[in-house]
Amino acid sequence: MKLSALIFAAALAGCASSSLPATQRIDGATLDARIEALMAREQVVGMAVAIVDHGEITHVNAYGLRNRENALPLQTDTIMYGASVTKAAFAYMVMQLVDEGKIDLDRSIADYLPRPLPELEDYTDLAGDERWRQLTPRILLTHRSGLANMRFLEPDQKLRFHFTPGEHYAYSNEGIWILQIVLQEGLGLDVGAEMQRRVFDRFSMTRTSMQWREDFAANLADGYAMDGTFEPHDHRDNVAAARLNGYHHRRPSPHVARHVRRRRPLTCGTGRMGQWAVPNPHHAKIPDHSVLQHRRHTRRSVRPLRVARRRKLERPQRSLFLKRRP
DSSP states (O other): OOOOEEEEEOOOOOGGGGSSOOOOEEEEEEEEHHHHHHHHHOOOOOEEEEETTTEEEEEEEEEEEEEEETEEEEOOOOBEEEHHHHHHHHHHHHHHHHHHTTSOOOOOOGGGGSSSSSSGGGGGGGGOGGGGOOOOOOHTEEEEESHHHHHGGTTTTTOOSSSSSSSSEEEEEEEOOOHHHHHIIIIIHHHHHHHIIIIIITTTTTTTBBSGGGGGSBBOOOEEEETEEEEEOOOOEEEEEOOOOOOOSOOOOOHHHHHTTTTEEEEOOOOHHHTTSSSTTOOOOTTTTGGGGOGGGSSEEEEEEEESSSSSSSSSOOOSOOOOOO
């Protein structure tokens, strides 16, 4: 059974490229009909959609079920995992720190960490490879660290550089987690609290959080594996700047337990996620050099944001990286 449910939203207006071709606006009824037809064809249990067009929320709707066993409908304020859109929200928070002079995009993380990265228990694999000192917040945010997406995808499950940081693009959760550690260990910040204050409270996203909240339980989207097996929404309490795709590190350590293990990213309802994507002139302007305005992040005017089911836990190993870009 094919089970997938995506939320689509336009990229931040600040990321929009004038070179992108104009797209024809589709009315809500036509869009709803098309989505429902595709859901029926692909046997999708539930889907929520938010469309942001030139900074304006033009359509929000929910389709299908959040729990098939109890026939509970999916709603626009149903709590769903934010998955890797967490990275964009995290980057927005980091850019505020850049604006305030608290962190430099192009400064080595070695200048912020209280001790060398390989001395942290979960990063001993990098001992003897001084290239970790070339990592900067910009390199980590733009997925050019040279590290695998997740270390357990390596044949020996050990972290290593596949290229010198900054030379290529290769999507990496590991890189985002390192930046989170820099903020927490180097700057002494509570990333969960900073995200709440700088992003969620700022945009009145009252049903969004980096951690599980008991008030989410009443309207929650459960998940289904690729074979249709029911997978209840689990409760994870540690803050994660990048999603885990339902996996765990197979070699946990005390250090990882604080930063990576059993973490889930941002949890939220659909409508407010759309509102977060709409820029507000009263909010801090992201500078021109922002990683959010990097060309490789602006090639699509509409992109998938969230998946309303958990990925199957057992599946063939995928390649370590997305396609490299020069």
